[in-house]
Amino acid sequence: MHGTFDKNIRKDGASAPFYLPQADECDLFEAAHDNNLPLLLKGPTGCGKTRFVSHMAAKLGKKLYTVACHDDLSAADLIGRYLLKGGETVWVDGPLTRAVREGAICYLDEVVEARKDVTVVLHPLTDDRRILPIDRTGEELEAAPGFMLVASYNPGYQNILKTLKPSTRQRFLAMEFNFPAFDEEVQIVMQESGIGKDRAALLVRLAGKLRALKGQDLEEGISTRLIVYAATMIEKGMPVERAVQSAMIEPLTDDEDVKLGLNDLVAAVIG
Ligand SMILES: Nc1ncnc2c1ncn2[C@@H]1O[C@H](COP(=O)(O)OP(=O)(O)O)[C@@H](O)[C@H]1O
Numbered sequence: 001m002h003g004t005f006d007k008n009i010r011k012d013g014a015s016a017p018f019y020l021p022q023a024d025e026c027d028l029f030e031a032a033h034d035n036n037l038p039l040l041l042k043g044p045t046g047c048g049k050t051r052f053v054s055h056m057a058a059k060l061g062k063k064l065y066t067v068a069c070h071d072d073l074s075a076a077d078l079i080g081r082y083l084l085k086g087g088e089t090v091w092v093d094g095p096l097t098r099a100v101r102e103g104a105i106c107y108l109d110e111v112v113e114a115r116k117d118v119t120v121v122l123h124p125l126t127d128d129r130r131i132l133p134i135d136r137t138g139e140e141l142e143a144a145p146g147f148m149l150v151a152s153y154n155p156g157y158q159n160i161l162k163t164l165k166p167s168t169r170q171r172f173l174a175m176e177f178n179f180p181a182f183d184e185e186v187q188i189v190m191q192e193s194g195i196g197k198d199r200a201a202l203l204v205r206l207a208g209k210l211r212a213l214k215g216q217d218l219e220e221g222i223s224t225r226l227i228v229y230a231a232t233m234i235e236k237g238m239p240v241e242r243a244v245q246s247a248m249i250e251p252l253t254d255d256e257d258v259k260l261g262l263n264d265l266v267a268a269v270i271g
């Protein structure tokens with residue numbers, strides 16, 4: 001069966017999570033993987049970064065360890081720690097260590113949220129040494145073949161403190177993500193929610209208008225995720241206006257004046 005491997009099918013036969021490519025990102029991911037290079041995904045929240053990684057992991061038949069980073073996440077959370085088990089202390093690998101040992105993919109979602117000591121452990125892993133020093137056990141782990149580090153972050157937040165240092169970011173291949181083009185986003189919303197084409201197109205058109213307000217009234221453009229939420233609820237029988245209100249207006253702002261303005265916009269688009 002040489003060369004007949006269907007790329008949409010996992011090597012173990014299960015199908016990969018649905019992901020509609022926007023450009024050549026699947027090829028770039030695969031090339032990064034094949035060449036042992038770490039990859040950084042930049043882009044606004046809810047535009048498909050996490051879905052892309054789970055899709056690619058499945059497509060390549062790889063095990064995926066996903067870590068949602070937060071401001072309390074420390075190097076030990078990634079690497080592992082000694083735990084008390086039945087009166088004995090045993091070492092327990094963290095997700096990064098497991099991925100390094102098994103040659104799996106480790107995905108650090110929103111990596112800039114993590115504590116500073118986390119980036120330090122990434123450095124020896126992201127140059128050609130590909131090692132993970134585990135201070136607590138004295139072990140110096142060499143990454144198994146196939147190990148890949150993927151990280152994502154949202155450069156849009158107006159928070160200068162939360163950005164990656166050049167010394168860290170210049171160790172990754174990087175790729176910019178954005179909201180899908182109109183036709184693609186309509187297709188995604190249909191696929192994810194089961195809604196019909198006309199109504200999906202209406203919601204995506206509305207999202208386009210809301211995104212145009214970014215930087216004026218809204219900090220961030222509305223995500224594909226929220227359009228899918230609205231479509232899902234409409235498909236389940238919720239009135240369009242209520243679904244749009246709860247999925248496409250309320251999550252965007254707390255400012256009453258801004259909300260009024262957004263409602264006018266909704267009325268103009270949906271009628
Ligand atoms: N290209 C795409 N193909 C399929 N689904 C997508 C795509 N882009 C966005 N989505 C939808 O948007 C949702 C949010 O995407 P996600 O990957 O969680 O965003 P991010 O990680 O960028 O915040 C997904 O659950 C999926 O329903």
Ligand SMILES: [Mg+2]
Nearest residue numbers: 046049050109
């Ligand atoms: Mg994500």
